[in-house]
Amino acid sequence: MIEFRFVVGDLARTSFAYSPLQEAVYSLRCWRDPARYPHQRPWLRRLGPAFGRQDTELLTALVAPSLWLPDFLTPRPDRPRPAVERQLAELGRTPPDVVGAQFTAAYGSAPLPPVVRRGLADPAALLARIVAALDGYWRDCLAPDWWPRVHAVLEADLAHRGKILAEEGAGGLFASLDPRLSWSGEVLTLVKKFDRHPWPEADIEIGGRGLVLIPTMFALGAHTNIDPVLPPLLSYPARGRATISETPPPATGEAVTRLLGAARARLLHLLREPASTTELAHRLGVTPGAVSQHLSVLYDAGLLTRARSGRSVRYVRSELGERLCG
Template sequence: MGTVQRGRPAAAIDVAFCFMVVGYELTGSALGDVRFGISPLNELVLSLRSWRDPGRYPLHLPWIRRTRPLHEQLDTEVLQALVSPRRWVPDFLTPQPDSPLTRFEDELPRLQRVPASTVRHDLRAAYQGDAGVPAVLRGRQAVQRVVRALEDYWRLCFAPDWPRMRAVLEADVTYRGRQIAQHGLSGMFADLSDRVRMKGDKVEVSSPSGSGWVRRADQGLTLVPTLWTSAACVPVSPAEPPTIIYLARGSATVWESAPPPAPEALAGVLGSHRAALLQRLAAPASSTELAVGLGVTPTAVNQHLRALRAAGLLVAVRHGRSVLYRRSELAEQLLTTARP
């Protein structure tokens, strides 16, 4: 591919983006072209804001505390410079993802092909003028240094935990797809965020103050779950690709590993792991979601799921590429009986 796709200025994700009201008109074919995307690079870059203000990301404090000693091995001068005092980051570092299957290895090379004029423009926007751009981000070799710094940051701090993070993001996409099938687009948007609603063929993202715009989403609308924001956000410019970034469902569980307590009577019959699985399945979930929540491998979870299904305690339903599991009536009866 050529240059990186320009998405929303990441600068506005927690600040400017959320202080406006914008609308996307989904007419004609666009009404059926609401898609989801996941961007590893986007998550990596947005996580840098936790360096500047970790108190804003209490859910990620276990990860922040564990990875902070690794910063000594990184190009911290560059990485810290990528976040402005307002916690904005340059637009070219947050590409709009093409699909939920986007890989970091595919995104990083795109940065090296971003035109110099685009880099300068986005740096000026993030730092409110040339004077505010840090010296380390100036010059022809700056982008190459940024790429190397991000690659090291990914390798040391992100890659070991990315499967866990991606599992939460993918589980959210699966859940949203199920909502669309069951309740339609309007129902899905209503549950996305309290700042998002669908009125007729228009999707609105609102905030306490500011003004906005309405544009036709002729090429469809991309929804991007993230672990590193607290509200639904959209591009500042109506010329940018239609995108809504929102907090992924289940973000609070991303660093949890302890299973919930299971009734002793049921655990004595099924074993603690299988009893915990039944407890988790109060709502339908995939094996990936369950593995993340219980802190075990998907292989181990699948073994228990097969045993529970063979015993008539689970019902499995395929949804797209995922298989969702729910408790059977027999399982509900067992749980009811086992509860004190």
């Protein structure tokens, strides 16, 4: 059992973020145990040749047989939507003495792989190699196509959780993240009963540090750092993560398709969850300009609403659009 203890003001400091670096590091679990992530298999097949050109000896060694990872690889995001370059720079500033200790904690009783054992003779050099390997893996394998799809899922998750918080309060929000979470008003409890590698019990004081909630594509349930002394965070399964392998949906409803055309009907179908022009373009395999033209028509017809989110504008079906699709 893991308990997060809140005092006055801690709930107000609880926030959401997602982490490109965490998703990159967690995705390495797929190469270690692809059977646990069936919705990622089509991507693994497509990315296999590019992954084979990476520093695979080191990248696969970052994941222990239990699928645990050293905590320093996934630092807590310092903002809601950090750039991966910023996170890699932060990773590179990890104190060298932390590297060996956290590899040992992640691997537990399992032996460290040779590449790690050799590297720990010079932890600073090993850390530099890890940063370079993750940077290459991100640029060559994930950034071109995989990340835009994941980014859309994570953005939609944040919008969904914000709606739950507004309508149901903190209790409803925490319950939506994982049924094993319970909220008493002062303590958030995570009970982990059936894990193959159960977490040690922990009593974590938020203590004004804020709890950061992070959706991920690579979790079957909520979890936190191995080391409970680190700044508190809680990763949880992103809503809609199984859609990562979907091909663009057909335009549903013959009448709607005849009315709007196949392209606009498909967009309206996709916009049951908020998305930006760029995200929709990646999902449909078309140019952002083409998507923008269709979105303008749908918005002018009252079928969509839009709101600015950071640097992008996100669209979602309006009440009229929902009724039309219903």
